[in-house]
Amino acid sequence: MNTDISAWSGAKWIGGGEEDLVFYSHYLSVFKFEYSLQLDKASNSTKAAFVFGGNDKRLKKKALNLMGVENGDNQSYIAFELDISGVNDSPEGLAKLHIYRVGYTPNEKADVPFKSLDISQKLINNANKYEKHKIFADCNFGLFELYIDGRENDNKLKEKSAALTGGFGARGINLNPVGSGNNYISFPMLADIGFRVGANQTAQFSDVTIKNYRFPSNALFTEKLNSTSYSGIFKSANLTIENGAYKIKGNALILADPSKNAAPMLRTTFATQAKPIKSARLYVTARGIYEMYLNGKRVSNDYFNPGLTQYNKNHMYQTYDVTSAVKQGEKNAIGAWLSEGWWSGNITFSGESWNFFGDRQSLLSKLVVTYADGSEQIITSNPTDWKLFTDSPVRYGSFFQGEVYDAGKEALIKDWSLANYNDKNWKSAVEVLLDGNAFKGTFTDVMGRKSSLEYNDFKLVGQMGDNASIVKTLTARSMEEVRPKVFVYDMGQNMVGVPQIAIKNGKKGQEIILRYAEVKYPNLPDYKGNEGMVMMENIRAALTQDTYILKGGDETIQPRFTFHGYRYVEITGIDQ
Numbered sequence: 001m002n003t004d005i006s007a008w009s010g011a012k013w014i015g016g017g018e019e020d021l022v023f024y025s026h027y028l029s030v031f032k033f034e035y036s037l038q039l040d041k042a043s044n045s046t047k048a049a050f051v052f053g054g055n056d057k058r059l060k061k062k063a064l065n066l067m068g069v070e071n072g073d074n075q076s077y078i079a080f081e082l083d084i085s086g087v088n089d090s091p092e093g094l095a096k097l098h099i100y101r102v103g104y105t106p107n108e109k110a111d112v113p114f115k116s117l118d119i120s121q122k123l124i125n126n127a128n129k130y131e132k133h134k135i136f137a138d139c140n141f142g143l144f145e146l147y148i149d150g151r152e153n154d155n156k157l158k159e160k161s162a163a164l165t166g167g168f169g170a171r172g173i174n175l176n177p178v179g180s181g182n183n184y185i186s187f188p189m190l191a192d193i194g195f196r197v198g199a200n201q202t203a204q205f206s207d208v209t210i211k212n213y214r215f216p217s218n219a220l221f222t223e224k225l226n227s228t229s230y231s232g233i234f235k236s237a238n239l240t241i242e243n244g245a246y247k248i249k250g251n252a253l254i255l256a257d258p259s260k261n262a263a264p265m266l267r268t269t270f271a272t273q274a275k276p277i278k279s280a281r282l283y284v285t286a287r288g289i290y291e292m293y294l295n296g297k298r299v300s301n302d303y304f305n306p307g308l309t310q311y312n313k314n315h316m317y318q319t320y321d322v323t324s325a326v327k328q329g330e331k332n333a334i335g336a337w338l339s340e341g342w343w344s345g346n347i348t349f350s351g352e353s354w355n356f357f358g359d360r361q362s363l364l365s366k367l368v369v370t371y372a373d374g375s376e377q378i379i380t381s382n383p384t385d386w387k388l389f390t391d392s393p394v395r396y397g398s399f400f401q402g403e404v405y406d407a408g409k410e411a412l413i414k415d416w417s418l419a420n421y422n423d424k425n426w427k428s429a430v431e432v433l434l435d436g437n438a439f440k441g442t443f444t445d446v447m448g449r450k451s452s453l454e455y456n457d458f459k460l461v462g463q464m465g466d467n468a469s470i471v472k473t474l475t476a477r478s479m480e481e482v483r484p485k486v487f488v489y490d491m492g493q494n495m496v497g498v499p500q501i502a503i504k505n506g507k508k509g510q511e512i513i514l515r516y517a518e519v520k521y522p523n524l525p526d527y528k529g530n531e532g533m534v535m536m537e538n539i540r541a542a543l544t545q546d547t548y549i550l551k552g553g554d555e556t557i558q559p560r561f562t563f564h565g566y567r568y569v570e571i572t573g574i575d576q
Contacts, residue, residue, distance in 0.1 A: 003434065003458050008366050011380035013287065014429040015338065015362035016264050016388055022340070022360075023210070023220040024396035024404055025193070025259045026056065027543055029186040030351035031220075032211040033193075034136045037082055038245070040202035041130040048203030048248065049081035049100070050135065053175075054192030054255040057513065057547075059103055063486045063572060064513070066185070066530065067105045067177055074255050076103025078175060078188055079196050080137065080146075081113075084129040095124040097135075097146065097157055104177045104187060115173065117157045123148045132206070140213065140351035141186050141541045142176030178537075182349045186541040194234060194255040197248040206245035210258060214355045215439050221258040233258055262409075263394035263561065266363055266429055267335035268386040269419050270379045274329030276372040282334075283368075285317035285460070287432070288361030289341030289561065293417035294325045294334050302467035304563070308342045311357050312455045317364070318463050326369060334379065335417040336363045339397035339561035346400040349540050357453070358438035387426035389413070397561025400542040405559070407551035408508065473500075476569075482520075482532040487571045494518050494567045501557040501571070508552030512573040516544050516566035534570045 005011065033052065039045045054077035058064040069076070079100040087095050098113040108114065124133060136147040136155075146157040159173060174180040176187045190210065197203055210221040223232045230241045238252035248254065282299065284292055285306045292299040299320050306316040326332055338361040347356040367379040379385075393409040415421050434440065434455065442452040477492040489499075499514065517534035521527040536544070544564060548557045 003455055005364065005460060008283070008364065009378045009380055010382070011364055011366045012382050012431045013362040013364050013433075014266065014381045014383055014386055015360055015432040016261075016390060017430045018218060020261055020264065020360070020388065020390050021218060021220055022261045022263060022390075022396060023259055025190040025210070025221075025257060027396055027398065027401040027404065027545075028190040029142070029188075029401075029541065029543065030140055030213045030346070030354040031190050032136070032138045032213055032217060033190070034134060034207065034209050034211075035205055036132050036134045036207040036245075038132040038204045038206075039082070039084060039130055040204070043200070043202045045201045045203060046085035047081055047083045047198055047201055048205075049079035049098075049196040050205065050208075051077050051079045051194045051196050051253070051255060052190055052192070053078040053188030054194065055257075056187070056189055056191045061572065063483050063533065064515070068529065069103060069106055071103040074253060077192070077255065078102070078104075080135065081196070082133065082135070084124065087124065087126055087129045089126050091121075093126065094121065095119040095129065097148075099173075099175065101175060101177070114175070115159065117146070117159065117173075119148060119157065120154075123155060132204075134207065138172075138213065139188075139190075140172065141182045142184075142188060143172035143174055143181060145172045182351060182541040184541065185536050186543065189543075190258075192255040192257050194253070195239075195246065195248050196253045197238070197250065199251040202247070202249045204242065204245040204247050208246075212355050212359050213351060214353070214359075215441075216359065216436055218359050218437070221260070259395070261390040262392045263337060263339045263397050264361055265335065265337050265389040265392050265413065265416065266381075266386050267333060267389075267416060267421075267423060267426070268379070269331055269333045270367075270377075271331045272326060272328055272369060272377065273371065277323065277326060277328050277369060278372045279321070279370045280323045280326040281368050281370075282320045282322050282365065283317055284320070284336075284363070284365040285315065286336070286338055286341075286343075286361060286363050287311070287358060288338050288343040290339075290363060291337045291560070292320070292334070292365070293336070294322055295327060295332055296415065296418045297325060299325070300467075301469055303470075303560075304341060304468045306463075307465075307468065311343065312453050313457055314459050314461050316461055316463050318467070322367070331419040333417050333419040333421065334365075334367060336365065337392070337394070338363060339394065341399070341561075345398045346542075349542070351541075356439065358434070360432060360437055362432035383429050383431050386429040387423050388429040389416070389423070389426045394561060397559075399562055400544070401562075402514075402543055402545045402547070402564075403559040403562040404547045405557075406549040407555060408549060410551060470497075480532065485572065485575065486533070487574070488520065488532070488534060489569050489571070491567050491569070494565065496563055496565050498559045498563055499557065499569050503550060503555050503557060503574070506550035506552055506555060508550060510550045510573060512548045512550065512557065512571065514546040514548070514557070515570040516564040517568045517570070518566060520568055534568050
């Protein structure tokens, strides 16, 4: 494998480790999860469910969904319930996996299964029904493949009816109320996860793990349960920790948001010598996209660097003259803000392409300071001198899904790229290798086409073509309040960009949601009830939604790690 960076003076690709993966569950529509479930024999318990897809914000406001639902807290979720009540030694005595979809359409009931799947007696039977069983679920834009106690074909659960057909043939069990596969608005997101246990029932859940769908399928969430004391994400009097498992007893629905980390930030400081500086040149790239800062100022006005290439073949870097920004004979600071871009985002409308190149972001940089006497000082990215922060305001940034920004976190990074910033709450960066963090090898896409990602011919090359930048600023032509407190702005033309929205006297903690569309629903019978609203179907499975949490007062909303193709932008969450 050729990944030669010898010309970079020992610089390393740096970022976060396994525990630092960016995970925002309410924007994750392609994923895997697994868990073990053991029903309690002593109490003759027969049913318990793992829950996910909970509290999707789109299902809490009628204006944000096509199904006409508006739910309160914990009123929308999907539950996979293992039911052994009918298990006996007869051929008909099968265990069931009941699937409950609650709050996604108006007629769903929490006590009536949406689907029920038979479980072969080879997997669960009268002899082993009270043993621990492991359930595996793979979600590709709402199409699920489910397995019990192994991932072989014999462990796969199937519907009794003929195979469902998605956009490209039989592809799994569809739980999306809008449509099947990547051609439709995507439901469910992973969203909130948890457990549902009925009255007089007791069950233990363990090994709960959320993973990326695409290889290397690293874990995004797991909790180590080593003692009876528990301070994790789930909060309920019905939950205790026993034998390394969540023990749920009694009538309980427990949901929590498993999201963690945010767009990674990296920084280091260096002292220049007390002699004239002739020039300073910065060479930089990233796996993902980046913004660079030097002594408190952004290095350039470029966006989405290093740009899209076939990264395993040609990976671009940028070069900047930063002579005027480097301070002579003083301590300086340099920093980078990273996001997924094309490296670890969804690069196509195929769920198999999520995390197309790799699952985490990393930086490669080299700053060369040349003094007037001809000597040089070189500052490189490396795990020894650089530090990492994973609690930034950019909770998630994605081209397809959108950006989540919590302005209340801005205080944590005030002056973060200045030399005197106190980074005591930052930790050491680590070297990010391709092995274990990137897709390599041959794969088959959803159309059955085989291709491969190998790095044998990898070349790190200088910038080709122009960098992405702002070329024009448009002012909205009109605004219409299409529903109470649902405001749609018309930019007058279809274009690619991001909005800049001034908020006056905002309320701290208030959540504003932006959605983007090329067209609005026309006033025709087929669209009754949605007339004038933004139409999301034609962008298929992309979420295309920005979320901004106000810090309070006057502030400006302008996403930095996403872009949208749109004419109309819809704003909800503001009073006027």
